[in-house]
Amino acid sequence: MKVGVISLGCAKNLVDTEVLLGKLKAGGATIVSDPRRADVIVINTCGFIEPAKMEAIETILEFAGSKKVIVMGCLVQRYKEELKKEIPEVSAYFGTESWDSIVEFLNLRSNESKRIITTPSSYAYLKVSEGCNRLCSFCAIPLIRGRHRSRPIEEVVEEAKYLADQGIKELCIVSQDTTYYGKDLYAKPYLVELLKALEKVEGIKWIRLLYLYPTEIDENLLSYMAQSEKVLPYFDVPLQHVSTEVLKSMRRGYDEAFVREFVEKVRKNIANAVLRTTFIVGYPLERERDYQKLLDFVREGHFHWVGAFTYYQEEGTHAYALGDPIPQREKEERKEELLRVQRDITYQKNLSLVGKSFELLVDGFDEEFGFVPVGRIYAQAPEVDGITYVESDKELKAGDVVKVMITQVGDYDVGAKVL
Structure with a gap:
């Protein structure tokens, strides 16, 4: 059986795809890179915001009917019954973490397997937990992925050793909330302990932390990162906004004063820290003055990298009841302006690297x-x-x-x- 797998969405979804590839191969399937050559196509979908959902649906429609298609992942977890009704040409729908069910559906052998790495041979993503306990008003992830579930430290380290054996030099640590790691298993934050164990894995040169929640970055983590030989001084911290009123409605658990104290705290502890963040523009309660405050904050140059998203009204979220009063065109204009401002800042920060x-x-x-x-x-x-x-x-x-x-x-x- 020739199987082609299409992975959509984030790096965490890509890890799920790589796990599936390993199970399919161990079960006797031949993995093909060109879906048009496949007997069966598996599409791992994203269901986070409207553009991601539309991309997933367009991909499904491209192949459904002409091939045997299986659809899995976040979109199915969220809209399985609607999808079955609207696109009945699909052979089967499976939610997240459904690898074994797919193998069984295809009548393949269920054998012990290792994930197949699809990133360049220099780096790989290492997922340390699943789900999220945060109650952010705009986010549907807890509805899709459930509550936070940390993987045992021994299991994570074992996978890191496997990745190192494949020649991987950089581990990119991912989850929905990396700084929450261990609270459910060890009754306290356990990220530093995990990092200490990962640093001992031979062959790994760099460890990069992604998706950190700002209120959980404490002195213990900063102190460890400052002296670590492998954990990079790189902070991927989605702040979402800086206006206190907007942050309160977003249920982020902090205000503008905290955001400013946070960036100063990181700089104070790690002089060469690189900060990446993401912001949402066009949130229902974002007034013009809130947006200008965000734009001015970005102009201050705290971040090397900034991503920006326009707000999308997602059913089932706390913010859904607020409606979507800001026109999409205005949201897009705000996003593009913010990214233009940051582009110049990134250029200046890159310029400061010349000669180093x-x-x-x-x-x-x-x-x-x-x-x-x-x-x-x-x-x-x-x-x-x-x-x-x-x-x-x-x-x-x-x-x-x-x-x-x-x-x-x-x-x-x-x-x-x-x-």
Whole structure:
């Protein structure tokens, strides 16, 4: 049986896809990269916000009817009955974490398996927990993924060892709420203990923390990151807004004063910290003055990287009752303006790197520019940040760690020369 798998959505969804690929292969299926060559297509969907849902539906409709299609993931977890009614051509629908059910449905053998890595051979995502206990008013994730469930530390470390054996050099730690890790299993935050165990895994060079909740980043974590040899001084912290009124309605558990104290606390403890955040614009209670406050805050230049999303009204969330009073066009204009402001800040921050040397992890080659080596320094997370184009007199391969000096910059990407 030839099976093609299409993965949509976030890095956490990609990990689920890689687990499924491993189980399918162990069960006797042949994995094909081109879905058109497959006997069966499995589509792992995202159901977070409207654009993601539309992408998933369009992908399903592209293949349903012409191929045997199985749909799984967040969209199904949220809208299974509606999907079965509207797109009956699909052979079967499965929710999240349904790998074994899919293997059984395809009459494949259920064998012990390891996930198949689909990222470049230099890095992989390591999911440490599932679900979320936060009650953010705009977010449907708890409705889809359920309450927070940490994986035992031994299980996470065992998977990290497997990834290291595959040649992986960078672990990107992911979950819905990474700083909540361990509270359910060990009755206290256990992220630092997890990091200590992961640092002992031979072959791993970098550990990057993604999806940190701001109120959980305490002195203990900052102190550990400041002295760690492997945990990068990189903070991916979705703040969502800075206006106290908006944050209160969002049920984030902090206000503008906290946000400002937070960025100062990180800088005070780790001078070379790189901050990435995301903001939502067009939230129902976001007045013009709230948006301007957010824009002014971004102009202050606290962040190396900023992502922005327009608000989408999601049924089942606390904010759904607030309606969606701000026109989508106005939301898009706010988003584009905010990103334009941040683009100039990112350029200036990249400019400050010129002449400085860093370790760089080689991810592969850019074919468009004649197979130029590309990689990332510690300030660049995979897939969401800029990349570094590398000039080298010696041959490089994915997974190499080399010393480089930054020589030129663009809006987001930089150029470097191997020392």
